[in-house]
Amino acid sequence: MEGAPCAFLLFLLMVSQPRDASPFTVYCPPVSVNGILGESVIFPLLNPGTFKRITWHGPSPANAEAYASRGPLAVITPGAPGALPHISMEDERYRGRARLHNQSYSLEISDLTLADVGMYSWVTARADSNILCSYDLHIHKQLSEPEIRIHSVMAGNGTCNVTFTCSAGEGNETIKYIWTHPAGAPVFSIEESLLVQHRLGDEDSPVTCTAMNPVSNSSASASPKAACEVYCPPVSVNGILGESVIFPLLNPGTFKRITWHGPSPANAEAYASRGPLAVITPGAPGALPHISMEDERYRGRARLHNQSYSLEISDLTLADVGMYSWVTARADSNILCSYDLHIHKQLSEPEIRIHSVMAGNGTCNVTFTCSAGEGNETIKYIWTHPAGAPVFSIEESLLVQHRLGDEDSPVTCTAMNPVSNSSASASPKAACEGPTPPQATPLSYCHAKGILVLGVLGTLLAGILTVNVLAAREQRQP
Numbered sequence: 363m364e365g366a367p368c369a370f371l372l373f374l375l376m377v378s379q380p381r382d383a384s385p386f387t388v389y390c391p392p393v394s395v396n397g398i399l400g401e402s403v404i405f406p407l408l409n410p411g412t413f414k415r416i417t418w419h420g421p422s423p424a425n426a427e428a429y430a431s432r433g434p435l436a437v438i439t440p441g442a443p444g445a446l447p448h449i450s451m452e453d454e455r456y457r458g459r460a461r462l463h464n465q466s467y468s469l470e471i472s473d474l475t476l477a478d479v480g481m482y483s484w485v486t487a488r489a490d491s492n493i494l495c496s497y498d499l500h501i502h503k504q505l506s507e508p509e510i511r512i513h514s515v516m517a518g519n520g521t522c523n524v525t526f527t528c529s530a531g532e533g534n535e536t537i538k539y540i541w542t543h544p545a546g547a548p549v550f551s552i553e554e555s556l557l558v559q560h561r562l563g564d565e566d567s568p569v570t571c572t573a574m575n576p577v578s579n580s581s582a583s584a585s586p587k588a589a590c591e592v593y594c595p596p597v598s599v600n601g602i603l604g605e606s607v608i609f610p611l612l613n614p615g616t617f618k619r620i621t622w623h624g625p626s627p628a629n630a631e632a633y634a635s636r637g638p639l640a641v642i643t644p645g646a647p648g649a650l651p652h653i654s655m656e657d658e659r660y661r662g663r664a665r666l667h668n669q670s671y672s673l674e675i676s677d678l679t680l681a682d683v684g685m686y687s688w689v690t691a692r693a694d695s696n697i698l699c700s701y702d703l704h705i706h707k708q709l710s711e712p713e714i715r716i717h718s719v720m721a722g723n724g725t726c727n728v729t730f731t732c733s734a735g736e737g738n739e740t741i742k743y744i745w746t747h748p749a750g751a752p753v754f755s756i757e758e759s760l761l762v763q764h765r766l767g768d769e770d771s772p773v774t775c776t777a778m779n780p781v782s783n784s785s786a787s788a789s790p791k792a793a794c795e796g797p798t799p800p801q802a803t804p805l806s807y808c809h810a811k812g813i814l815v816l817g818v819l820g821t822l823l824a825g826i827l828t829v830n831v832l833a834a835r836e837q838r839q840p
Contacts, residue, residue, distance in 0.1 A: 390495035392481070396576040399503045402472040407484050408495065410467050415439050415487040418462075418469050420453050421480020421499075435460065435482075438467055476501050505530050505537070505580040508573045514589045520562045522590035527555045530573035530580060540572045560586035562696055594699035596685070600780040601705050606676040609701045611688050614671055619643050619691040622666075622673050624657050625684020625703075639664065639686075642671055680705050709734050709741070709784040712777045718793045724766045726794035731759045734777030734784060744776045748787055764790040 390408075397403035410416060416438040435453040449462060459472050471478060483496035508530035515523045531537045541551035556569060566587035573580055594612075601607035614620060620642040639657040653666055663676050675682060687700035712734035719727045735741045745755040760773060770791035777784050 386490075387492040387494055390493070392496045392498050395497045395499050397471075397474045397478070397499055397501050398577045399474055399476065399501050401474060402470055403474060403499065404463075405469045405471075405482050405484070405497045405499075407467045407469070407486070408493075410465075410486055411488065413438075413440065413486050413488055415485075416467055417485045417487075419483045419485075420456065421478075421482065423455070436462060436469065438462065474501055500576070502536075502575045502577045503531065505573050505575055505578045507580050508539075508571050508582045510571055510582050510584045512584060512589045516590075517559075522560045522562060522586070524558045524560060524586050524589045525555055526558065526569060526571070526584050526589075528571035528573060528582070529554070531575070536575060538574045540574070542570050542572065543567065558586045560590045562590060562691075591696040591698055594697070596700045596702050599701045599703050601675075601678045601682070601703055602781045603678055603680065603705050603707045605678060606674055607678060607703065608667075609673045609675075609686050609688070609703075611671045611673070611690075612699065614690055615692070617642075617644070617690050617692055619689075620671055621689045621691075623687045623689075624660065625682075625686065627659065640666060640673065642666070678705055704780070706740075706779045706781045707735065709777050709779055709782045711784050712743075712775050712786045714775055714786050714788045716788060716793045720794075721763075726764045726766060726790070728762045728764060728790050728793045729759055730762065730773060730775065730788050730793075732775035732777060732786070733758070735779070740779060742778045744778070746774050746776065748772055748774045762790045764794045766795060 395403060395405065405418075407416065417434045418436040420435040433452045435451070435456060437450045437452065439448045441447050451457065451460060453460075455477075456471060461470050461472075462468070463470065467484075469482065469484070479499055479501050481496055481498055483494060486493040508528045511527040511529065513525045513527075517523050526541075528539050528541075530539075539552065539554050541553075541556045543550075556571075558567075558569060560567075564587070566585050568583050568585045570581050570583045599607060599609065609622075611620070621638045622640040624639040637656045639655070639660060641654045641656065643652045645651050655661065655664060655666075657664075659681075660675060665674050665676075666672070667674065671688075673686070673688070683703055683705050685700055685702055687698060690697040712732045715731040715733065717729045717731075721727050730745075732743050732745075734743075743756065743758050745757075745760045747754075760775070762771075762773060764771075768791070770789050772787050772789045774785055774787045
């Protein structure tokens with residue numbers, strides 16, 4: 363559309379000239395063109411028609427020697443009747459990067475560099491006129507996501523002043539900045555920097571900086587609350603039912619107040635009246651800090667470690683599950699870190715349930731099902747051979763085929779949760795063929811010899827006794 367006024371002007375000027383006038387030159391007003399660094403740009407050539415010569419010129423080289431010897435960028439002259447026009451690309455700066463479009467002879471330059479900035483023009487020489495049009499090329503970088511620099515200052519009364527400074531370009535880039543709320547609220551600043559006041563404890567109200575240049579735009583957001591109140595990402599902690607857990611408090615330093623919070627109570631009445639779990643405030647000069655344990659749920663079970671103020675909770679119950687956090691209020695900022703506590707039972711030996719089915723051909727299918735927890739315990743199971751062979755199942759149940767008469771191949775189930783593990787084994791052979799009856803222990807040679815000797819002695823003794831008894835009876839007879 364930018365070429366339409368120029369084309370119309372050309373038409374008016376050309377039709378207004380007398381037929382016998384000598385060639386004249388028609389000028390188009392320069393057109394500004396924006397190109398993207400590393401990409402391509404096209405300069406249109408309007409209505410070439412019948413011409414004697416078309417010449418494209420590039421901007422003047424910065425180098426004086428190159429300037430003195432420079433020629434046109436490209437020259438197009440008509441060919442012989444029936445032949446194609448002759449095209450000559452003469453400017454070495456554009457070799458391999460410039461091409462002319464068929465028939466229109468529009469100029470395309472690829473792989474744009476900052477050295478390509480400047481005025482490009484074409485001249486169409488006709489029998490009765492010359493036409494000269496020009497393009498002023500500007501090269502811009504595709505904008506990446508802006509960087510937002512943050513500077514916060516505590517102003518007293520719990521108010522924090524934050525200055526956000528947006529930057530998305532280098533050098534002489536012409537970049538405009540607009541600050542808005544991400545929700546699409548009206549623009550509230552068009553400066554590079556933005557001053558925001560945040561009151562500690564208030565809800566967050568993020569701001570978005572959009573950087574724009576003539577060829578692209580890009581945005582980034584920042585949080586006044588995060589700038590004034592430093593947050594740690596939540597840390598997952600696993601505790602053992604009935605035992606203790608410690609939540610570290612990192613580098614308390616010089617503070618105005620440290621507050622520990624426990625999870626929200628399930629009971630609505632308790633929730634409404636709940637306070638912090640513990641509060642630490644500095645004591646008078648030379649005195650110890652004042653510590654107040656305020657949450658009744660932890661009375662007798664919670665304690666703060668000396669100097670570090672890390673929180674320890676003992677005799678853990680399932681009701682202790684939830685988010686614990688600490689806030690360190692300092693003169694210039696607040697620091698908030700949290701811990702997500704999960705409670706698990708110490709696992710006892712798993713129970714293995716057995717279900718066997720004869721499948722024919724002397725084959726027995728046995729399903730072993732391992733169980734080591736109750737309720738919502740997150741337990742993982744691994745089945746292995748006791749000898750330490752590779753894992754061959756991670757399911758709760760395991761199907762094993764056993765051929766009657768084969769050797770036994772016991773399997774072991776190991777149950778695991780985040781705080782413990784426990785194992786039990788089972789026998790496919792016993793499941794299919796029943797328990798193996800105890801076998802008599804074979805006698806050793808010594809044992810056999812001893813028994814034989816005792817037998818012989820017993821026989822001799824019995825014979826002697828028999829002889830004596832018979833002799834005694836004969837003596838008694840008259």
